[in-house]
Amino acid sequence: NAGVTQTPKFRVLKTGQSMTLLCAQDMNHEYMYWYRQDPGMGLRLIHYSVGEGTTAKGEVPDGYNVSRLKKQNFLLGLESAAPSQTSVYFCASSYHRLEADTQYFGPGTRLTVL
Amino acid sequence: AQTVTQSQPEMSVQEAETVTLSCTYDTSENNYYLFWYKQPPSRQMILVIRQEAYKQQNATENRFSVNFQKAAKSFSLKISDSQLGDTAMYFCAFNLQGAQKLVFGQGTRLTINP
Numbered sequence: 001n002a003g004v005t006q007t008p009k010f011r012v013l014k015t016g017q018s019m020t021l022l023c024a025q026d027m028n029h030e031y032m033y034w035y036r037q038d039p040g041m042g043l044r045l046i047h048y049s050v051g052e053g054t055t056a057k058g059e060v061p062d063g064y065n066v067s068r069l070k071k072q073n074f075l076l077g078l079e080s081a082a083p084s085q086t087s088v089y090f091c092a093s094s095y096h097r098l099e100a101d102t103q104y105f106g107p108g109t110r111l112t113v114l
Numbered sequence: 115a116q117t118v119t120q121s122q123p124e125m126s127v128q129e130a131e132t133v134t135l136s137c138t139y140d141t142s143e144n145n146y147y148l149f150w151y152k153q154p155p156s157r158q159m160i161l162v163i164r165q166e167a168y169k170q171q172n173a174t175e176n177r178f179s180v181n182f183q184k185a186a187k188s189f190s191l192k193i194s195d196s197q198l199g200d201t202a203m204y205f206c207a208f209n210l211q212g213a214q215k216l217v218f219g220q221g222t223r224l225t226i227n228p
Contacts, residue, residue: 033215042118042205042218043159058215090159102149103216105159 004106023091120219137206145211
């Protein structure tokens, strides 16, 4: 049981390049999330998904797109990377319940945009 | 909008001492959940403890306990018999019931000295 995994662990992009971050979970969780963490700040929600085929905007969605084609995978895309998107990106997942449930996090991806 | 504030950017204690990390939050809602996450140098976000707002009893997990003061909107974390492995960033987080979106504080960097 690997939990939540993220690919890649590190990446360096040039301004204007595109890339996709992959998140996978093997816990059969309905909900999945993408956060970014900047120095001196807590995590901020970019996008989330409440089930296969659904996505929704979080607190800081601009410049990112997401897709949830399979229940176990949640992709985060950057179409045209900007230096402001230099950050550490975390994926998380949780069960669907009427009450809040614990979010389990992946190990993070450190992205640098030059 | 809900906000979470951690007023102590850094703390440092000696091994085996007890340390308390502060967290306050702001919400007009009555049903919510509070969490403490630990982020060691590996960057992995690890759940330390969770508290449901409707429960009056403070949550406890081994050496970790919370002091939940709902009226004061305060949620502090106490670490007893601190260990070197407790060295990490600690984040307080808030989640409205049914919202499934965590709001994080800025974090407290805790160092346990030998």
